[in-house]
Amino acid sequence: MTWYYVNCSFILIFTWISYTNSIPGYSIEAPKSVTVQRGLCVHIPCHFTVEKSVTLSERNTEGLWFNGTDKNPPPVAATKGDISEATKGRFFLTGEVWKGDCSLSINDAVPSDSSFYLFRLIYSNKYSFSNIKPEVTVIELTDKPEISLEKTLVAGKEVTLTCTSPGRCNGSTPLITWSGVQGKVVTYTADYPDGNKTYYSNITFTPSRLDNTFPLSCTVNFQKSNTSTSQKMILNVEYTIHNENIPIIVMEGKSEIIKCTVDSNPQSNITWYKGEIALQNTSSRQTLIYNVKNANLSDAGIYRCSATNSLSTTNKSIEVTVHYVPRTPQINCSMPKDCIIEGNKTIYINEGSSLSLRCSAESSPAASLAWLKPGNPNTISLDEELHFSNILHSNDGLYTCQANNTYGRSNASVTIKVIYGPRAVSGKDSTCATEERVIKCTCIIQSFPDVNIQWKIDEKSYAISDKDILISTSRFDEETTSMMDLLLNHNEVHSIQCISSNQHNHFTLSLLSKERKYPPSILDSLRNCLHFLLAEVLILL
Incomplete structure (x- = not known):
């Protein structure tokens, strides 16, 4: 038989199939297949029977749904116990299993939910209704709000x-x-x-x-x-305009007419003024129209219609407002006081400092302002001010102030460049290794601006290659890599350090440290000296 079930704002057509498993008395009814749109949900009604001699109770009965295409999968839904991480919070066994209801609900459907599903009953025994595996098909979302x-x-x-x-x-x-x-x-x-x-x-x-x-x-x-x-x-x-009694709004670059209608006897002479300057006039007519063409900001203001006849003069004013897309925003640095935005819209700021940027944009009507960071799907700030109380290296990058009003948007960007001292690069090790009679060392440092790197071998420092030392240094983006080959007998070297520094700080990496070994004769002499000093101290006591 075919059932029609309305769910999730579209019609799902269920073809019901009733199966009886190989063991008499066990049967299950569920739709053969269901279709659900991505992001929506679907309810899969399911009922089963067991042989009459079996008594199910709420305490001793469990139900589990499995993905029928996986081998040894965790359940996608269950009355209790752990289920698959991929379906947790989305798949629910909604039926009361001990009453024979094995209904399944799927929320927030994703393409990977497309599969066959198998129901298993657990009471004193386990029983899988394997003869029917409802197939769920997830299609792309077509319904609209x-x-x-x-x-x-x-x-x-x-x-x-x-x-x-x-x-x-x-x-x-x-x-x-x-x-x-x-x-x-x-x-x-x-x-x-x-x-x-x-x-x-x-x-x-x-x-x-x-x-x-x-x-x-x-x-x-x-x-x-x-x-x-x-x-x-x-x-x-x-909308309705009654004798131009309401203000007129015109979009920049567009045209608009303002009309003055006068009812008088005798008829009046009508003149349009802006300020004290006459714009247009007529004689003995009921209506005078003035056309504001290709509007710009100078067209905004108070316009006055003056009607005069032999009895009196009557004036009526109307305000014309010119609306326009936000102008390019202006970005200023309000903190620290000595903050400077360079010509290429770049701010250099020390790590750990506080920084406040303020954005403003001329517009009519007033624009809403927001700060964005390209690559970040979320708005950083819905305010004119962008503030960092303790700026980090991770805050480095391009920031855009976006101004929006009814007519459009405009953008301006600034690059924040964080100045920080040298440090080790996460995931990249600086090491020394011995190959035959050569010690090969690599030192990888991250910093901005560039660092100077010196190699300290025992008590002597080297910045460039020497007779027995080959030093090469390269830089990519904010990483500096210095490589040093030491041609001396490595047994004579006890410590190697990579010392890096820039205007912000300095940083030392110890890449080799060995205990000094003295010849036996020297050790004996030191030992005798200690014994002598100890004896002298005892005599004095």
Whole structure:
């Protein structure tokens, strides 16, 4: 028989097959195959029977689901005990096994979940229902979020739009984001009696007539399965201008008309002014239109419509505001006081110091500012200031200040270069080794800026090659490698040190240290001297 089961926002078609195993009385019913979209979830209903002489109880009965394609795998779900790390927190045996319910739920589906699955029953014996292995197929995510709104969009009136994530299950919370307008965003969870959930996000904002035909997008990111889906709608904003009584906003480079309509008897002469300068006038008409063409910042200001007839003069003013994309942000260093940003936008700062950078950008409307680091998926700071209280070498790199408003974005970047003293390189050893009559040493140092390296052999230092010493030094990025071949008899060398230094600090690596051995005659003399001194001390006592 074929069952139709609605789950996770799309229809799953289950073909049910009932199998009876080779032992009479044991049977199981489960769908032969199920399909689930990546990031969503699926419920696999399952029921089984055992022979009548077997009594199952909640205490002595366990159920386990296994990946049917693996050999000796850990269970992917179980009533108790450890399960596979790959399915922990996603696969759940939801049925009451002792009542014959072996149902399985899979949340946050990933491609590697595509497989056959096998159910095993444990009571006083173990029994695997091997004749049926439901097949799970994970396909790419095609469902999209749904955007809905509570009322018609009207310019100047606050409205709330809702974005509902696809899927209805008890999976991990997805990340829901909006783009296209700026507003207050709140994310909610709707819980249902069956334990499943729906995730949705509201954005509340006040549209203007400039938002009409503007695209609004909602993106849902299922982070555990590394997949996302989005939906876009074109805003339809209704608006009305009553005799130009409301301010006019015009985008830089665009054109806009302002209109003055006068009802009078006798008819009035109408003139548009900006400040005290007359822009356009007409005689004995009801309406006068002034066209702001290819708007720039100088077009912003208060415009006055003056209507005069034989009885009186009436004035009405309107404000014209020019909006524009944020200008290129300006980055300044506010701490330390002597901080300098060089011409190529680079800051040199000592490791362990405090550093504060401030970003500003001219824009209309005001821009939101954020600090980003290329290669880092997360925003570092949602503020105009980027602060490091104890800067580390790991903070070295390029930082970008991004300014956003309704009309677009602009960026400016600065490179932070951390100055630090020489140190050993993690994962790379500095060593000395003896080959025949040659001691070969390698010293690897990390630093910025470059270091000077000297080799100290016993009590003598060498910076360059000598008669019996061959020294070669190279540098790649922030690593300096110095290689030294010592041609002397290595038995005569007791210590070798690599000494590195730059303007920030110095660092010494001891690569060879041997105890000095003295000839027997010298040791005997020292011993006799000690005995003599001891005897003299005893006599004095």
